[in-house]
Amino acid sequence: MSLDIIGKTSFDFDFGALDNKDGVPLRLKFQNLFQDSVQPSKASMIHRTLKCYSPSIFRMFPSNENICHQDFMNETQKIARDIYARKNLVVGNEEKKGGRDILSVLARANNAEDSKKKLNDSEVLAQVATMVNAGQETISFSTTYLRYELSRHLEDQTRVFHEIRNVRDQIGQDTIPSSNDYDSMSYFNAVIKEALRLHTILADVQREAVNNDVIPLEFPVTTTAGETVNQIPVRKGQRIYMSLGASNQ
Template sequence: MFSAVLKAVAFYAFSWIVWKIRQRFFRKSALDNIPGPPAKSLWKGVLPQVFNDNAWTFQKEMAEKYGGVVNLTGLLGDVQLYVFDPIAMNHIVVKDTNTYEEATSIIAYDGLMSENVVWMWSSGSREQHRKQRKMLNPVFSIAHMRQMVPTFYNVADKLGDAIAKKVKAGPQEWIFSFDPLTEDGIPHPYTAAAKQVVPLTFKFLISRIYLLPILIKIGTPKLRRFFVNLAPWKDLRDLRDLVDVLHKTTADIIETKKAALAEGDKAVARQIGQGKDILSILLRANMSASKEGGLSEEELGGQISTLTFAAMDTTSSALSRTLWLLANHQDVQDRLRAEVQQARTQGDPAYDELVHLPYLDVVCRETLRLCVVALFILRNGADHHFSGYPPITVVARTTRQDSVLPLSNPIKGVDGNEMHEIIVPKDTDVFVSILSSNRNSNPEIWGPDSYEWKPERWLTSMPDAVVETRVPGVYSHLWVPAVEPFLSLSNLQQIEVVLSVLIASFKFSPSNKEVVWKMTGIVTPTTAGNKTPTPELPLVVELVA
């Protein structure tokens, strides 16, 4: 059987290569007229230059040179698109989602790694999303957020207490990881796995795009897992082990939550969140839903894994980047501290007080624009737009049928003619660039200082072009796209709560270690020369007098 499977894989791969060569070199496409950076390799094209852990400069220069839609040459000349034109982005992620679906390369890990549970980003079907939205609608009311703020303060205070014990004798270097929230605590295995899985997954970029969609069509999940176990590929085995930890933790969470719900209100009240958290609400709603309206055990596991992972990693990434920026802009930090200290004179600010702190708000806006969270954010019930230094720099889509992609600004084709729209063939991979959109240096949008972190820009009237540019997203003219749109308001609230607690009590300064931001799926900090995939952010911390 092993030999037969290998032969089937080899035949499939050979047929695919022949088909790709024929499609690329013997058929003309409208995409051929779109300019882009020259490929360095026939095998990998330009993808290694665009997608590596230090591609900041390359992507910046590429965006500035070629404009809002760029031709990326992939495997064997395969043409892919890199898009940050506002109207094109809106078309892809809002208007024509039936055509531009989640890329197969993003949702394929389930079929390769796991025998039964949908893992992390595999939240793919619209039916799942529809059911989940219906179940979670109560979570995103302002009333519910008001109830959750004390829980956020409880966690933030634990972090503050741990830091205070460390620095009480004087300024100390603190390596921020945001867990565990006690000094000398032992990290939960899930935390360690979640920090390593994204950098490790990034190593599989080419195989994820081209190989995984093939492999998940072969045999059963159990059979595919059998071959993963046999593969003499250390990184693949390491990824398998990390996925197992995430899978086991997800299963444990589900069983613990179910047991508490079955015991009744007293058991639920003893848990963090007291039954008002997203996971408890999802489980309770699913248990009471009809068979047709509920999620299967596999779907439920996938959703909870997604919610747990995305909530932790993106929020910690956002907080890390914000603290690093504040450490390097002492004037901004001082002004923010004065505001939050004033707000905290009577204790922890309530929800309504916190969301109306003007300077905290603009610090978050500007950090979202240049740096932070990859989540749809809905604030005060208003839909807005999006931008950022995003932890997730691109979102991937694949066209399921031919499409006409409109543009806000024409691009100049290879033939010298202007293109006002693009015919995108079926099965084209499209990378929507959050990074380039958020830093768009077009003077008509953010202006020549678009690469600078300037919270004060939000204290004056925004340029008309920023207001009028229809970039898809939902937070104050910023695109903050999502792994899951549900994590929105909750995550922003967590960021604001933690910042208000920490900045009121501590002064943050840069350490003497060089911090490097790795562009590995979710952008993570580390120190120069660090060879491990584990993120770390060293800052000097001292108590405020």
């Protein structure tokens, strides 16, 4: 469902995942994409460890996990090229220039006269591939856990159901809800945000400092030496790990 939504809304493209259309192997590759990552073998764990010390050598001998991910990325890149080619956006075609889907916006950036705003072909394809990959997986993850939490909290589920039904009664059963209709359901929105808080898509993120800097602390911390610290110094090249899951909870 998520793959079809991403295709329709972002690229005006039909993946046909729900209809099991032929010629779209990407949905099949999604099924086993993370199997070796979630349940790695001993050989895979050893490969991961040694690769940290000699990445160039072990890149020549990829593990099943690496092969699976690379195969998926190759397919994503192929689909990105196909989508972009089918769109066939050209400067001067007013109808296509006015498209509001993401690919139309990227295509206009690709044809921009201002060099600062211009995207080359590889950058456009990278954006498409990222949207297909990250967009589909994150929506699926969040939707799954949202429904899971509602199944565990029946009072909340009932309240959300009545809120949706009330909006349906107001606008009519055959009317497609607008963004304002969705925004009017305050409890439904609160439930969505709570599901995102409890089940963060990324457990943590990391960044590398490009310059010497400091991280200011909202609340001072007292060290074991009894010193009060208001900021943490960061050296250029130092990596900072932030736990989104811990912060959210």
